[in-house]
Amino acid sequence: MGGDLLTAEALAAGYGPVPVLHNVDLRVPTGTIAAVIGANGAGKTTLLRALSGMLRPTAGRIVFDGRDLRGTPVEQLVRRGVAHVPEGRGVIGELTVAENLRLGALWRRDRAAAASALDEVYQLFEPLARRRRHLGHQLSGGERQMLALGRALVGRPRLLLLDEPSLGLAPRVVAQTMALLRQLCDDTGLTVLLVEQNVRSALAVADQGIVMSLGRVVLAAPAARLRDDAELRHAYLGF
Amino acid sequence: MSATRASAPPTRRAAVDSTGPGRSLPTLVRHLAVAAGVALLVLMASYQLDSFRNFQLATVAAYLCATAGLTVLTGLCGQLSLGHGALMATGAYTLALVQNAFAERGLTAGGLLVVSLVVAVLATVVVGAVVGVAAARLRGPYLAGLTLAVAVVVPALTVTFDGVFNGEQGLAVPVAPAPAGLGSYFPHERWQLWVATAATLLCLVLLANLVRSRYGRCFRAVRDDEVAAGLAGIHVARTQVIAFVISAGSAGLGGALLAVLAQSVSPGAFGLTLSLFLLMAVVIGGLGRLAGAVWGAFLLVALPDLTHSLTNLFTLSPATAQRLEGNLPLAIFGSTLIAVMIVAPGGVQGLLSRLTRALRARWPAGRS
């Protein structure tokens, strides 16, 4: 493989007149997990929204797989191979589990491939198969997490943007989710950019840690270094 | 001169004489001063303009009561009413019934008109309270739907109970002529303008003070965020009912004045279209500002007049002319409304204030 699947250069974005991101640079090599970490209000979610085009960047470049991603309508993103699981997981509570998953594959022309991807997800997430006909809002937090992740995977993305996958989940479920992401990357070559407040569990599986503070990237380093170098951790992460 | 007194009572005069206009004046005094100034202007204009223009100006004044009331309700309190045409009908019919009752008993004194107007306003307030109590529990589309139903149904009632309201024919409204003291050749239209202006100014001064009062602030708080207003200790439902009742009273006065001007009432004049027209006028004038209501009221009178002269420019068959005349103002109103909502949601008054702000910002910069 090799090469960077996603790069951002001098990215800036904000809400109305309020700038949030300043001059953000990052690169995510193909088949790796990058964890964006930082305190509340550091601009992590805004970064994801700018990357997926939900928020129009005011400056800078986003290159995905060698092509500029800016100007791509949000609707076209899945077709380019980018899946964005938003904060709060975005399970549509009024639709059933099966409908949520079907929605993730609707854009695919190849019905057979879509069907097999659907089967895989049901195998991967056993509880979803049992609750196919239940409505989204009847699921537990962990099940919703599975559903959101599964719905993204049904589209067979090359890049997965995950916003706070651990939010409100039990530590065991968080660990399972992280392990699953690692496994997917190793097995299928999926690339993941995840935003996390749960620094320990994110760094446990990530290849790269990107530390953000007040809308800027203050450090991008191999996750192992951030994990093991106590001094670095103290300086940037406060523990 | 008694007429001058009707439009500007001595107390208001005194207020103007003793203190010049200034920022530090109490709100009531300032509003009274403005009202007195307007009254003077209208008084002078009434001698300059011909009878027809006087009548038109009087109609503007009547509409202004209703649009100002609607501005308070929709613009300040955030409640949409499509039923103000029906409330105007309530005022108009009440006035007609009371005037007729007076006439039957041989009471023809001009001063009784004040009694009839007060009764008309009271009756509308009662109807407004009934609708308002229901309305206070409703949000957005539900409220609009209920008031729409009121607007569609109330004119139909005049046919249902034609024993009282005389069906489609409507009722005649006997109105006493101008006081003999003004001279026997005094134009009736000028007298109508004076009466309408006096009543409307009184209504506007009350509304303007209300807007600046504690109630006005409560209205705005409820409009902007009901939950937050509730948490801040404002009784949301009560505030909404009050706004509706006040607004209804103004609309009732407007309707009663219209009845006085036309000297008759009929259901055709108060259909759904009138309700939509009022809303339109308020929105185009500028929601949330009483000044916008003035623009709206002028539009309501001027636009049909304009389209009338417009259609007269072309030679059309009588049938086509009739179709155009009835419908062209509606089409223009409808499309203007849509355009205003999309392009300039602040309406005419919003545009004006933006313009003055921009000018003010530019002038000092230009000098330095």
Place this chain on the structure above:
Amino acid sequence: MDRFLFLTFDGLSRGAVYAAFALALVLIWRAGRIVNFAQGAMAVAAAYVAYSVTAVTGSYWLGFGAALLAGLLLGAIVDVAVMRLVDHRSPLNPVIVALGLVLLIQAVLGMVYGNEYLPARTPFSRSALAVGGTPVLSPYDLFVFATVGVVGAALVWIFTRTAIGLRMRAAAFAPEVSRLLGVNVGGMLTLGWALASGVGALAAMLIIPTELGLHPHAMDLVFVSAFTAAVLGGLDSPPGAVVGGLGVGLLLSYVSGYAGGDLIPLAVLALLLTVLLLRPGGLFAPVTARRV
């Protein structure tokens, strides 16, 4: 008893049309949180198209098809050319714009066709057939039931069984998430408007011949009745709209049969007021979270 039976069937036939019209309101409400106050005017416009087409071709059915097509188109146009440009942050804005459309559409119709009642044809006889000596149903009533039934079934099928229906529902419930999943949310909204307006046009075609005839204001009271039906069922519930529509139809039929047709407007207002005061969420309202 005979009269009661007759009024019941008559009420159900009216109610079926109210149900269709209420369904159209519910469709747009679910898709975009807008009560389309212009729906009556839009439906009348479609009925006028049918009138013109029938006048030219002499065929009721060509006119009928033209009305449906005109309804679909008008709905799409209204969404794309008007509603999409409106600032939806205040819920008042779309309502006011819809009212502007009412004025505009009715005025244009008045200018083109005049403000007189025009005769509207029915494809089948409206005289009731007797069953066991009792007149109950006319062939036209049967036609109304069949048409509304087919449309209702088609809508259910579209929304629950097809991919486009799934997209439409997803776009309505969670626009942002749907976009991330590749759903063209704007397009789905336009489609929703088109469908609703088509159903509205159908309802107008069915009910106008049973009343005074074609007139720019012909649907004003029908709109209020259908709105009442939709509120009765809860604006969010399609089955509620159907039940509400049938209920309103029955009530109005009994009122006009036993107390006089003059009282229909008053009965509608009283019913709407009662529903809104007693159960503003409608009979089928789901429990809603308190908005803070």
